[in-house]
Amino acid sequence: MSLTAKDVAEILQALEASSFDTLDLDLNGMKLHLRRSGAAPAPAARAVPTAVSAQAPAPVVHAAKAVEAPPGTVPVAAPLLGIFYRAPKPGEPPFIEAGARVEPETIIGIIEVMKLMNTVRAGVRGEVVAIPARNGELVEYGEALLFVRPD
Amino acid sequence: MSIRRVLIANRGEIALRVIRSCRALGIETVLTVSEADRDSLPARHADRVLCIGPGRPGDSYLKIDTVVQAALGAAADAVHPGYGFLSERAPFARRCEEAGVVFIGPTAAQIDAVGDKLRARAEAEAANVPVVPGGAVQGLTEATALAARIGVPLLIKAVGGGGGRGMKRVDQLSDLPMALDMAAGEAGAAFGDARVYLERYVARGRHVEVQVLGDGRGGVIHLGERDCSVQRRYQKLIEESPAPVLEQGLRESLHAAAVRFAARLQYRGAGTVEFLVDADRGEFYFLEMNARIQVEHPVTEMVTGLDLIAEQIRIAQGADLPLAQSAVRIDGCAIECRINAEDPARDFMPSPGRVRAAAWPQGEGIRVDTHIATGSSVPPYYDSLLGKIIAHGPTREIARMRLAGALADTRIEGVQTNLGFQSQLLSDPEFVRGGVDTGFLARRNG
Numbered sequence: 001m002s003l004t005a006k007d008v009a010e011i012l013q014a015l016e017a018s019s020f021d022t023l024d025l026d027l028n029g030m031k032l033h034l035r036r037s038g039a040a041p042a043p044a045a046r047a048v049p050t051a052v053s054a055q056a057p058a059p060v061v062h063a064a065k066a067v068e069a070p071p072g073t074v075p076v077a078a079p080l081l082g083i084f085y086r087a088p089k090p091g092e093p094p095f096i097e098a099g100a101r102v103e104p105e106t107i108i109g110i111i112e113v114m115k116l117m118n119t120v121r122a123g124v125r126g127e128v129v130a131i132p133a134r135n136g137e138l139v140e141y142g143e144a145l146l147f148v149r150p151d
Numbered sequence: 152m153s154i155r156r157v158l159i160a161n162r163g164e165i166a167l168r169v170i171r172s173c174r175a176l177g178i179e180t181v182l183t184v185s186e187a188d189r190d191s192l193p194a195r196h197a198d199r200v201l202c203i204g205p206g207r208p209g210d211s212y213l214k215i216d217t218v219v220q221a222a223l224g225a226a227a228d229a230v231h232p233g234y235g236f237l238s239e240r241a242p243f244a245r246r247c248e249e250a251g252v253v254f255i256g257p258t259a260a261q262i263d264a265v266g267d268k269l270r271a272r273a274e275a276e277a278a279n280v281p282v283v284p285g286g287a288v289q290g291l292t293e294a295t296a297l298a299a300r301i302g303v304p305l306l307i308k309a310v311g312g313g314g315g316r317g318m319k320r321v322d323q324l325s326d327l328p329m330a331l332d333m334a335a336g337e338a339g340a341a342f343g344d345a346r347v348y349l350e351r352y353v354a355r356g357r358h359v360e361v362q363v364l365g366d367g368r369g370g371v372i373h374l375g376e377r378d379c380s381v382q383r384r385y386q387k388l389i390e391e392s393p394a395p396v397l398e399q400g401l402r403e404s405l406h407a408a409a410v411r412f413a414a415r416l417q418y419r420g421a422g423t424v425e426f427l428v429d430a431d432r433g434e435f436y437f438l439e440m441n442a443r444i445q446v447e448h449p450v451t452e453m454v455t456g457l458d459l460i461a462e463q464i465r466i467a468q469g470a471d472l473p474l475a476q477s478a479v480r481i482d483g484c485a486i487e488c489r490i491n492a493e494d495p496a497r498d499f500m501p502s503p504g505r506v507r508a509a510a511w512p513q514g515e516g517i518r519v520d521t522h523i524a525t526g527s528s529v530p531p532y533y534d535s536l537l538g539k540i541i542a543h544g545p546t547r548e549i550a551r552m553r554l555a556g557a558l559a560d561t562r563i564e565g566v567q568t569n570l571g572f573q574s575q576l577l578s579d580p581e582f583v584r585g586g587v588d589t590g591f592l593a594r595r596n597g
Contacts, residue, residue, distance in 0.1 A: 080203075080204065080217065081201060081202065081203045081204070081217050081220060081221055081224075082217070082220050082224070083220070083224060112220075113216050113217055113220045114216040114219055114220050114246075114250075116216065137224075138201070138220075138221070138224030138225065140201045140202040140203070141186070141202040141203055141204045141205075141211075142186065142202055143202075
């Protein structure tokens with residue numbers, strides 16, 4: 001697998017048109033890292049502003065991983081730890097809602113790790129029954145993002 | 152700044168150790184775990200646990216971006232890296248600094264400065280800290296002059312080499328010309344590079360290291376030394392403080408050299424300057440600096456009464472050093488044995504599995520740092536350290552006897568351990584006498 005100059009130009013356009021600052025591609029070991037000029041290498045905003053921690057720490061939340069699967073469903077687990085987003089960008093409709101049908105390739109959300117956006121796919125065919133993961137919050141590796149009743 | 156919540160980017164006994172100090176300081180803890188460590192003892196003690204990936208370290212504990220994201224997502228003010236994993240990775244420290252998360256340790260620049268052997272050696276020379284005498288030579292005249300300064304025995308080593316090829320030991324200066332020719336010839340043939348250098352040969356070397364604390368502004372104190380000469384293939388097995396059978400002048404010179412080295416770097420936090428002590432010549436040479444808390448830190452804590460993890464956290468908050476050098480007291484002796492899940496009968500093969508039963512010792516002067524209890528699992532992905540048993544006493548002999556008794560009281564079932572092997576070492580006449588060199592174990596086993 002190799003990339004032509006034309007391919008790279010098209011990928012650059014796709015990044016330009018998106019709301020993301022960086023894009024990482026890994027095609028059979030060939031890696032491409034693109035960053036918008038002016039994009040901060042470090043996250044522009046912390047999930048919780050530093051000022052908060054200077055006062056009192058936000059209450060410690062014991063992880064949501066204890067959420068129980070509704071009968072007859074399978075969880076779609078977070079493939080990595082990061083901030084979970086249900087929509088492609090703020091203000092846009094979510095990728096999926098409860099009741100929607102998903103295919104294995106359906107994108108169900110995005111997980112951000114240090115400004116790198118990773119799309120998450122359903123990996124299963126069926127009906128979305130519940131979405132326990134909340135938009136903009138930290139999910140851990142293996143945490144259930146949604147529950148799907150497989151076909 | 153005040154640290155309210157610390158993310159602990161480690162596992163095992165050191166994770167639990169850091170949790171303990173945080174708790175004493177009223178600091179909340181967030182622990183990152185791999186899938187294999189979800190049910191570990193540290194995971195049960197942390198205020199919050201975040202799973203960062205599968206068991207293999209490369210998929211979890213070594214992922215810099217994921218760990219920094221976990222710290223940000225959990226709103227931690229600071230990260231404690233423990234030892235191993237990301238603790239001495241400058242890019243990680245730098246990433247934390249950039250993200251506004253306090254890295255509990257030295258600056259990224261300081262990690263860089265001591266991480267590169269050649270650079271560290273240059274720093275040592277600049278700080279007037281002795282390094283192993285030697286250097287590159289061209290031609291017999293230069294070699295003869297340098298050899299006269301180094302003294303014999305000495306080693307001729309290939310600049311481009313390794314694995315012993317092109318290496319010659321010279322016991323008399325009159326043998327130098329021939330050995331030099333042979334070494335250069337071998338080096339040229341083996342590595343395509345005939346350049347050689349000379350280095351003093353240390354027949355009986357002891358590993359003695361000095362614990363330092365720096366405030367990051369040039370202020371440095373030392374907390375005495377540790378002797379870690381009982382090693383198997385460079386893995387430390389028994390450590391003690393103070394170093395036994397060491398001439399007082401030499402001891403003080405070691406301390407002063409370590410402080411000079413760290414002060415020159417304006418070192419921040421806890422660190423260790425390692426030396427090779429040439430037992431026959433009564434001299435010492437700089438080996439390297441470890442820019443982290445070390446496995447064997449408890450022996451220093453036992454004799455100084457300090458909590459080194461708490462001091463790391465305080466220094467990271469910008470605090471001054473806890474006490475003046477003149478107020479540091481070394482009280483008695485402490486010895487530590489590392490208890491590993493490995494099988495001495497099978498060349499110390501790691502022995503992962505589930506611990507069916509674990510009973511750790513208690514008693515006067517005994518301390519145990521472990522993450523293993525009955526039912527704990529020892530995953531195959533990580534080092535085999537089960538815990539450390541440390542004994543303190545007014546004299547070395549009392550500490551040694553207490554440690555021997557503690558080892559006898561320890562029961563670990565379900566995995567193989569080196570408990571019995573450690574007991575034998577503790578009662579070996581050479582160890583009882585004290586001051587063994589790093590060849591002790593190889594001679595004994597060989």
